[in-house]
Amino acid sequence: MKNLSRSKTSSPGISRINCSDYSRLNPDIRSIRNSDTDIYLARCGILYLESLPTDANGESFNYVKHELTRIFNTRNEDGNSLGIEESPIVIYINSLGGPVNDAIALYDQIMYLRKYYGLYLHTIAQGFAMSGGALILQAGTKRYATSNSILMIHGVQAEYGGGTLKEAEIDLEANKKMNANLIKI
Amino acid sequence: MGIKHKDLELELAGNDKYFNAQEALKCGLIDEVI
Numbered sequence: 001m002k003n004l005s006r007s008k009t010s011s012p013g014i015s016r017i018n019c020s021d022y023s024r025l026n027p028d029i030r031s032i033r034n035s036d037t038d039i040y041l042a043r044c045g046i047l048y049l050e051s052l053p054t055d056a057n058g059e060s061f062n063y064v065k066h067e068l069t070r071i072f073n074t075r076n077e078d079g080n081s082l083g084i085e086e087s088p089i090v091i092y093i094n095s096l097g098g099p100v101n102d103a104i105a106l107y108d109q110i111m112y113l114r115k116y117y118g119l120y121l122h123t124i125a126q127g128f129a130m131s132g133g134a135l136i137l138q139a140g141t142k143r144y145a146t147s148n149s150i151l152m153i154h155g156v157q158a159e160y161g162g163g164t165l166k167e168a169e170i171d172l173e174a175n176k177k178m179n180a181n182l183i184k185i
Numbered sequence: 186m187g188i189k190h191k192d193l194e195l196e197l198a199g200n201d202k203y204f205n206a207q208e209a210l211k212c213g214l215i216d217e218v219i
Contacts, residue, residue, distance in 0.1 A: 124219070125209075138214070142216050142217070143216045143217075144215060144216065144218070144219045145209055145210070145214075145215045145219070146206065146219055147206050147219070148205075150204070151203070151204040151206075151209045151215075152202065152203045153202050153214075154200060154201045154202065
């Protein structure tokens with residue numbers, strides 16, 4: 001693999017820390033991802049951004065954002081050193097997208113941690129990385145895609161209804177500004 | 186959004202644009218296909 005600054009023995013997505021400690025599981029995670037496997041992987045610095053068309057409230061983006069922040073802020077506990085160059089946090093993306101505000105919030109959170117705290121984070125597209133999923137893919141220190149994955153990008157999509165014409169115009173102006181921000185990324 | 190390849194230049198005007206992994210690599214959307 002070219003341009004990889006990691007150990008030759010490691011591969012993208014495989015963190016080399018000891019993940020054997022199940023004793024302190026965050027109960028808040030269980031309310032979002034009720035899977036011991038997800039909790040285990042999160043403790044290893046491996047997050048899955050997986051969203052469905054029914055994910056209208058951006059739960060997946062918010063889950064990854066909260067978990068990323070928790071993992072990074074609690075690094076060096078239990079001897080872990082996640083988020084550094086030798087042990088990057090990894091986000092696997094298999095997402096059809098979701099609310100643009102939640103996607104932007106996660107993207108900005110990653111870029112903030114990268115800029116001010118030196119976070120190393122790899123993003124890997126698996127299956128679909130569409131819309132907001134493609135946006136998050138761009139946030140990685142290293143960006144990967146599996147050979148059969150599909151990426152899709154597009155502009156901001158919005159519906160206008162239920163309000164006055166003036167309110168629709170205001171919403172349109174806000175979405176134009178959001179679209180302009182996305183183009184710069 | 187990181188589009189570098191001239192043949193696939195795109196303005197985010199609302200139309201969906203799909204890429205397979207090799208096209209995404211060529212366009213600069215990813216760093217490596219694995």
